[in-house]
Amino acid sequence: MAVRPCPEADPDFGRTAADYARHRAGFPPSLFDRLRRLGIGTPGQSVVDLGTGTGALARGFAHAGCRVIGLDPSERMLAQGRALTAEAGLEVDFRTARAEATGLDDACADVVSAGQCWHWFDRAAAAREAARILVPEGRIVIAHFDWIPVAGNVVDATERLIDAHNPGWKASGRQGLHPAWLRDLGEAGYRGIETFSYDESVLYSHAGWRGRVRASAGVGASLAPEAVDVFDRDLASMLAERFADDPLEVPHRVFAVIATRPAAAS
DSSP: OOOOBOSOSSOOGGGGHHHHHHHSOOOOHHHHHHHHHTTOSOTTOEEEEETOTTTHHHHHHHHTTOEEEEEESOHHHHHHHHHHHHHTTOOOEEEEOBTTBOOOOTTOEEEEEEESOGGGSOHHHHHHHHHHHEEEEEEEEEEEEEEOOOTTSHHHHHHHHHHHHOTTOOOTTOOSOOTHHHHHHHHTTOEEEEEEEEEEEEEEOHHHHHHHHHTSTTTTTTBOHHHHHHHHHHHHHHHHHHOOOSSEEEEEEEEEEEEEOOTTOO
16 A cells, blocks of 8 residues: 655654664674774774764764764754663764754864765765864765665565655665765865775564664655554565565665865865
C-alpha cells in the first residue's frame, strides 16, 4: 500500500531521532585508523563536526583523543547524541548551530568534519565557513558510510519498497561515491584534494534493519507517522518472506574526501 509523503519539502531527522540513535551504524573504526595515518584525528587535535546528528563521527574522533565540538540544527538529534556520548564515557561539546553559520571563532579547528550530511547543506556556504574556522593548513573531511544496493540483495529490495511507499524519494540505486564534493571543495579553493573508498559489511537483525530504514530520509524523516507504520509492516513481511537469514549481512561503502584549507581563507 503506497502512502503520501508528508508535505515538508526537506526531511526532518529530528522526527526519527530515536531510531537514528539506536539503529544507524556509526562509522567503522577502520575509517578513523585511515584518517589517523593521514594526520587527521590525532590526539589533542581540535575537531568541529558539522551536521553531527547523533554524534557518530564526533564520538569516533573523541575516542581517538580529540577535542570535539559537534554542531547540528536539530536539538532532538543533539539530545540523542549527548545521551550516547555519556553512555560511551566520552566528551563532545554539542551545540545547536548550522554548518553555514557555526558561530565559532576564526581559525579554531585543526579539522572540520561532515559525516553523512554534506548534501543537506548550502554546500558553497558550508565550504566557506569551514575554511574560516580552520587553522592554516587545517583539513576538512567529508565522509559517508552508505548501504549499497546490488540486484537481488536486501538493500535493493528495501529501496524498491521505499520507492513504492514514497514516490518523491529519489535516492535509490546510489553506490556510495560522491564526486560532486570534490568540485565543491575545488571551487572553494581547497588544496590537496584526495579521496578513498572501501567496502565493509554490517550485520543487522531483522528488527535492527527495520529501525535503520525507518531512520532514513525516505521513510521516518519524510513520511507521516501512520505511513511509517504501514511501510514498517510491509518491510517486516518482505524480510520474512525473502530474506530469512537473521542477522542480515548488509554491504556498505566508506567514502571520504579530504582537503587542506584554502591558502587565502577569510
